[in-house]
Amino acid sequence: MDGTTQPGESPSSxxxxxxxxxxxxxxxxxxxxxxxxxxxxxxxxxxxxxxxxLVGPGLGMVPRAMAGVRGLSNRQRALAARWSGVQIPIxxxxxxxxxxxxxxxxxxxxxxxxxxxxRREFVWVLSDPVAGAFLAFFxxxxxxxxAWGIFLAFFGVSLSEEWDGLWYYFIPIGGSATxxxxxxxxxxxxxxxxxxxxxxxxxxxxxxxAMLAPSENEMMAGRIEHLxxxxxxxxxxxxxxxxxxxxxxxxxxxxRLVAMGMNLDAAERLLETNPEAVxxxxxxxxxxxxxxxxxxxxxxxxxxxxVLADRGLVDAVRSLAMVCPVPTEVTVDxxxxxxxxxxSAAYFAISEILTNVAKxxxxxxxxxxxxxxxxxxxxxxxxxxxxxxxxARGTGLRGVERRLATFDGVLAVNxxxxxxxxxxxxxxxxxxxxxxxxxxxxx
Numbered sequence: 461m462d463g464t465t466q467p468g469e470s471p472s473s474x475x476x477x478x479x480x481x482x483x484x485x486x487x488x489x490x491x492x493x494x495x496x497x498x499x500x501x502x503x504x505x506x507x508x509x510x511x512x513x514l515v516g517p518g519l520g521m522v523p524r525a526m527a528g529v530r531g532l533s534n535r536q537r538a539l540a541a542r543w544s545g546v547q548i549p550i551x552x553x554x555x556x557x558x559x560x561x562x563x564x565x566x567x568x569x570x571x572x573x574x575x576x577x578x579r580r581e582f583v584w585v586l587s588d589p590v591a592g593a594f595l596a597f598f599x600x601x602x603x604x605x606x607a608w609g610i611f612l613a614f615f616g617v618s619l620s621e622e623w624d625g626l627w628y629y630f631i632p633i634g635g636s637a638t639x640x641x642x643x644x645x646x647x648x649x650x651x652x653x654x655x656x657x658x659x660x661x662x663x664x665x666x667x668x669x670a671m672l673a674p675s676e677n678e679m680m681a682g683r684i685e686h687l688x689x690x691x692x693x694x695x696x697x698x699x700x701x702x703x704x705x706x707x708x709x710x711x712x713x714x715x716r717l718v719a720m721g722m723n724l725d726a727a728e729r730l731l732e733t734n735p736e737a738v739x740x741x742x743x744x745x746x747x748x749x750x751x752x753x754x755x756x757x758x759x760x761x762x763x764x765x766x767v768l769a770d771r772g773l774v775d776a777v778r779s780l781a782m783v784c785p786v787p788t789e790v791t792v793d794x795x796x797x798x799x800x801x802x803x804s805a806a807y808f809a810i811s812e813i814l815t816n817v818a819k820x821x822x823x824x825x826x827x828x829x830x831x832x833x834x835x836x837x838x839x840x841x842x843x844x845x846x847x848x849x850x851x852a853r854g855t856g857l858r859g860v861e862r863r864l865a866t867f868d869g870v871l872a873v874n875x876x877x878x879x880x881x882x883x884x885x886x887x888x889x890x891x892x893x894x895x896x897x898x899x900x901x902x903x
Contacts, residue, residue: 484654490543490661494596502589504529512568522568529585540665548669551577584671595664602653609646613639716752720745773803785818786826793831796891809860813841813883816856821845837887847879
């Protein structure tokens with residue numbers, strides 16, 4: 461169980477007071493929930509159809525109606541994954557923008573049909589009240605048929621006389637024998653309904669997958685678009701890093717080296733005439749060389765920290781925790797080292813988030829959890845700050861997203877007002893060089 465409540469289901473739907481509920485009854489409850497969802501789809505289909513054909517308001521009502529359809533389809537995707545294990549990809553892109561100046565029925569249909577995902581959702585919301593409702597209602601109909609047969613076993617004879625004939629399927633209710641036979645068939649419907657219900661739920665999930673899942677060509681096109689975007693972001697990030705290094709060299713070490721050369725040149729000219737001035741110039745040159753060397757070391761540390769190159773991500777993260785102004789505890793479960801680019805991306809992402817924690821969160825404690833699970837490097841950073849972090853508003857978190865996206869990584873931020881804030885990063889990778897890991901608390 462994942463802790464979320466679905467329609468027609470309590471938070472502990474598969475257990476009642478510690479007893480496991482048979483799969484058939486769970487399937488019936490889920491089938492009933494899917495029937496309600498089909499009724500919601502009917503309402504959404506009427507809303508979209510009405511918005512398309514409505515005269516006067518223009519195109520503006522159609523996107524709002526389709527936004528409701530997308531919300532409903534995302535709910536169906538979640539139910540299919542949770543109840544049947546059928547994964548239906550969620551659209552990565554938002555709805556396309558509304559064409560400027562478009563109006564009329566044709567323009568509204570064109571806006572929907574030109575986008576493959578919108579077109580699929582539109583067709584699905586029109587067909588689900590029929591096809592989806594039939595699949596979901598079939599086990600419910602068997603239960604109703606069972607109840608009707610059992611009812612006829614007791615009251616069928618009197619009803620047949622009152623209504624001048626009564627049938628239960630192919631059985632005419634003409635006396636006690638046929639009424640009992642109807643009751644027996646009704647009782648047999650119950651195990652059939654319990655057997656059909658979970659299978660109907662899975663068939664419904666497969667039907668939803670067939671209606672909503674993108675084709676292989678669309679998935680490949682989306683993958684290519686994602687790679688093109690991340691490659692562009694990586695190139696932009698690299699150029700920005702090169703400009704930063706160039707600026708730091710020009711304004712820092714290069715300027716000090718030039719000044720040191722000028723001091724040595726002046727000392728050479730004054731060597732015979734003013735030894736005291738030469739001594740002062742040499743002292744200044746030595747100080748400039750020391751500062752230039754320190755700036756070069758800082759620059760190298762900013763490009764690829766030595767502790768990361770020499771000792772790996774685990775000790776590099778611990779070093780970040782030790783210098784963080786907020787007391788930070790590090791927990792690591794990493795049985796090896798990721799590839800160097802992955803290590804670097806994870807290190808600088810963690811560094812950026814810890815910087816945000818120190819600057820903006822007003823937290824008095826933070827935790828870093830680094831672990832590897834099923835081909836995925838997962839890093840979770842939690843703090844006790846005031847919350848309100850939003851990747852859509854902060855350039856720092858957007859930069860972390862772009863850095864991770866280069867390696868197909870993702871960033872998730874859960875930061876309600878008044879905290880706490882939890883930032884989760886995931887990077888697909890393989891590990892090498894097994895090593896012992898441990899936990900460390902750093903205050």
